[in-house]
């Protein structure tokens with residue numbers, strides 16, 4: 343489950359719409375592979391369990407609108423969504439904390455496909471510093487300030503909770519402008535730094551709760 347720091351500033355595109363867009367994109371890519379040239383918002387909505395008006399509104403942010411009766415042309419919509427979401431430009435990122443989660447992220451091919459290329463990682467553990475994981479060199483965190491001139495603005499935070507704020511401070515001092523925070527700590531940053539909190543476990547909690555409620559309802563009948 344993800345939660346941004348949009349409280350600090352009001353952004354043009356609402357976060358729920360942005361979160362739905364990668365799902366539309368994945369759906370459209372399947373449609374394209376099946377040879378569909380056109381698709382209607384009603385079809386997208388029906389298959390994805392979203393309201394058709396919501397689909398039209400969300401997709402309008404890309405600047406593309408559907409045609410009466412035929413709907414959206416699939417390929418141009420895929421292009422527009424990828425451009426809009428920034429998935430076609432590959433941004434460079436640094437990773438902080440090359441432990442179990444950090445390494446899993448380094449092994450994920452999806453990140454690059456979605457426009458994020460991790461070029462360096464930082465850690466304090468002598469058993470990982472100096473090594474490479476899937477071609478990404480692991481440096482000591484103390485060397486991070488020397489890398490400032492590389493102009494990398496995106497940082498992934500996967501350090502233990504106790505170090506989260508301290509490492510986040512270092513990241514900001516070193517020029518990081520957007521932090522993808524996987525730690526459960528609500529880190530404090532200046533207003534002009536984007537923080538995106540992500541937790542697999544929050545989704546798990548929702549799944550447990552929904553399953554529990556469904557089973558409770560079944561018991562009643």
Ligand SMILES: NC(=O)c1ccc[n+]([C@@H]2O[C@H](COP(=O)([O-])OP(=O)(O)OC[C@H]3O[C@@H](n4cnc5c(N)ncnc54)[C@H](O)[C@@H]3O)[C@@H](O)[C@H]2O)c1
Pocket residue numbers: 438439440441442443444464465466467470483499500501502503505509523524525526540541542543
């Ligand atoms: N968001 C999620 O869904 C999710 C899932 C798993 C873990 N987590 C969180 O991610 C973080 C990492 O979890 P993990 O299981 O990978 O832990 P881990 O202990 O395997 O890895 C943490 C790494 O950070 C390094 N580290 C410690 N202090 C550091 C510092 N000051 N600077 C740089 N590196 C430092 C450690 O040496 C280690 O390699 C934790 O905060 C955990 O709660 C979140």
